[in-house]
Amino acid sequence: MKVWQLEGSLKDFETLGYTDFDRDYKWNDLLIQTIPLADRWGFVEICTIDEGEESDCPHFWDCPIPVFSEKAVHVLSDLLKGKAEALPLHHFEKSFFGIHVINAIDAIDYNQAIVRQLDTGLRVGYDKYEFIQEKIVGEHIFRIFLYDRVQWKVFVSDGFKEMVESNGLVGFQFNEVWDSEKE
Numbered sequence: 001m002k003v004w005q006l007e008g009s010l011k012d013f014e015t016l017g018y019t020d021f022d023r024d025y026k027w028n029d030l031l032i033q034t035i036p037l038a039d040r041w042g043f044v045e046i047c048t049i050d051e052g053e054e055s056d057c058p059h060f061w062d063c064p065i066p067v068f069s070e071k072a073v074h075v076l077s078d079l080l081k082g083k084a085e086a087l088p089l090h091h092f093e094k095s096f097f098g099i100h101v102i103n104a105i106d107a108i109d110y111n112q113a114i115v116r117q118l119d120t121g122l123r124v125g126y127d128k129y130e131f132i133q134e135k136i137v138g139e140h141i142f143r144i145f146l147y148d149r150v151q152w153k154v155f156v157s158d159g160f161k162e163m164v165e166s167n168g169l170v171g172f173q174f175n176e177v178w179d180s181e182k183e
Helices: 027-031 068-082 158-166
Strands: 002-006 015-018 047-049 066-067 084-090 095-101 112-117 123-128 141-148 155-159 172-179
Touching: 002 158, 015 095, 068 084, 068 095, 068 158, 095 141, 123 141, 155 158, 158 172
Parallel strands: none
Antiparallel strands: 002 155, 002 172, 015 047, 066 095, 084 095, 112 123, 141 155
């Protein structure tokens, strides 16, 4: 079993951003939380920042959530159900959705993981992930905690990655962060 960090690829693909950053960046404070936002979600307008190949998971410069095309949301809907909400983003020519992952799992083995810590003592991330396998079995998309704080990074399963690849979705970047077979 492997865990992959999900990102939108920058390699030759289009990238997106808020059309009005000053108005819409406030959503970032809510998107870090794991409380559903669909009933409060407003009109959020986005634009193409960098032209490139069309992507089913374009990089979104202004907010660290994944963005999926309408096709990707449809293909991955069974894996997203109850774990993430697809929030509409308004682009002048394409359909995109911000993927707000509400599934946060306390799945890190702190005895084996290596936590990145500043000289001040502030814990800011991980240099090495070590997951508690029993807690992530059957979880296809999730976020994790750094002690008591939910992190932005989104992680996915082998099954999620295989679904993306077998359906020809493009622009997804999967970075392996953990393999249960490795020491």
